[in-house]
Amino acid sequence: MARLRATAALLALVGLGACAPQVPRGTYARPAAPLFGGMAAPMEVQPTRVAVLLPLSGPQGALGQPMLNAATMALFDSGLRGVELLPRDTAGSAGGASEAVRGAIAEGARVVVGPLTGPETAAAAGQARAAGVPVLAFTNDADQGGNGVWVTGLTPGQQVRRLLATAQSAGIRRVGLAGPDGPFMRQLSAALRNASQSAGMAAPVIVSYPSGASRAQAAGQVASQAGPEGIGLLILGETGATGAREMAAALAGAGLPAPPRLGGPSLWAGEPAIAADPALGGALVPGPDPAARNGFEARYQSAFGARPPRLAATAYDATAAALRGVRGGDPAAPASLPLGEVLQGAEGAYRLLPGGQVQRALAVYSLTPGAEPQMVEPPLLPGAAGS
Numbered sequence: 001m002a003r004l005r006a007t008a009a010l011l012a013l014v015g016l017g018a019c020a021p022q023v024p025r026g027t028y029a030r031p032a033a034p035l036f037g038g039m040a041a042p043m044e045v046q047p048t049r050v051a052v053l054l055p056l057s058g059p060q061g062a063l064g065q066p067m068l069n070a071a072t073m074a075l076f077d078s079g080l081r082g083v084e085l086l087p088r089d090t091a092g093s094a095g096g097a098s099e100a101v102r103g104a105i106a107e108g109a110r111v112v113v114g115p116l117t118g119p120e121t122a123a124a125a126g127q128a129r130a131a132g133v134p135v136l137a138f139t140n141d142a143d144q145g146g147n148g149v150w151v152t153g154l155t156p157g158q159q160v161r162r163l164l165a166t167a168q169s170a171g172i173r174r175v176g177l178a179g180p181d182g183p184f185m186r187q188l189s190a191a192l193r194n195a196s197q198s199a200g201m202a203a204p205v206i207v208s209y210p211s212g213a214s215r216a217q218a219a220g221q222v223a224s225q226a227g228p229e230g231i232g233l234l235i236l237g238e239t240g241a242t243g244a245r246e247m248a249a250a251l252a253g254a255g256l257p258a259p260p261r262l263g264g265p266s267l268w269a270g271e272p273a274i275a276a277d278p279a280l281g282g283a284l285v286p287g288p289d290p291a292a293r294n295g296f297e298a299r300y301q302s303a304f305g306a307r308p309p310r311l312a313a314t315a316y317d318a319t320a321a322a323l324r325g326v327r328g329g330d331p332a333a334p335a336s337l338p339l340g341e342v343l344q345g346a347e348g349a350y351r352l353l354p355g356g357q358v359q360r361a362l363a364v365y366s367l368t369p370g371a372e373p374q375m376v377e378p379p380l381l382p383g384a385a386g387s
Helices: 002-019 061-078 094-106 118-131 156-169 183-198 215-229 241-252 266-270 290-304 310-324
Strands: 048-054 083-089 109-113 135-137 149-151 175-180 205-209 233-236 261-263 284-287 342-345 348-352 358-360 362-366 374-380
Touching: 048 061, 048 094, 048 310, 061 083, 061 290, 061 310, 083 094, 094 109, 094 118, 109 310, 118 135, 118 149, 135 310, 156 175, 156 183, 156 233, 156 284, 156 358, 156 362, 156 374, 175 183, 175 215, 183 205, 205 215, 215 241, 233 241, 261 284, 266 284, 290 310, 310 342
Parallel strands: 048 083, 048 109, 109 135, 135 149, 175 205, 175 233, 233 261
Antiparallel strands: 284 362, 342 348, 348 358, 362 374
């Protein structure tokens, strides 16, 4: 009954968009009786199929249904007729993703939306590429993109480039990065080096350290490498509240010539323990277009009675882009994704690039202890006028 109520609410919410129902599998046309003679057997109406690979069970199973809800919203908002979503459970594992994509392609899926993580994407990508079926994965692992796979999650590189643009607009000539070793830090480092060079800025100060290392020692390394020139903005690659707090506190006594402005990943804004810490007050974080995100959340809550998790927006955007690729109506034709076009999604404008990456219009927020993060720069889409 709860699902029926949610579906009814969604139909009411999207209004005329709901005039584009999915065609149930196995549905037949029912022509009027012939006036003369016989009639050939009715033809089965074949829907265009879009696979949605989700963790509907397993350790991340709580994310699966909200993300599927968001994908369903994208379908209704598209107004497309004759399109069917094929939800398939990956159970949050590489093996599950491989099995799910195999079955979806066998059932005629023209494009795959999902799966969630980098390992799942790597497991599903080979079969999809062999079949010529594009994949719009939810992962933020930029290394998974390319050769028919698009990374629709908010990547470390996107976040670094947005913060670097903010630093450049403030006249900062040198940026630093410090964080624990790992894939996230490696992608942050590569993006910062490339972006600093492209912007004509000084070579960045980059310090990585084991996750269990003393933050005081790490802060000392930052000060040593920064030298008398110092750093205008220091991005912390800390994803946990404890590490972020300790690093911010350690920097205060590290001997830097002037305290740098701190920056961090977008997840800081949604982590109460980080956002409320006075040592991190004023830290800059990239984030979505607030108007788009608030509108999406309101519509989702009206339809499903709950606030969506952050990743539901990624599912919406990936599904919306996939649906743009199957607008031709021929259920057997290859999908043609809208590469290079500016699309309007659940968290603002975004663009699929030919190489498998996605650009997003990101705003910049300042953490304010005891209050919601405050937007200090509006959303900016790379390549757009004024960017």
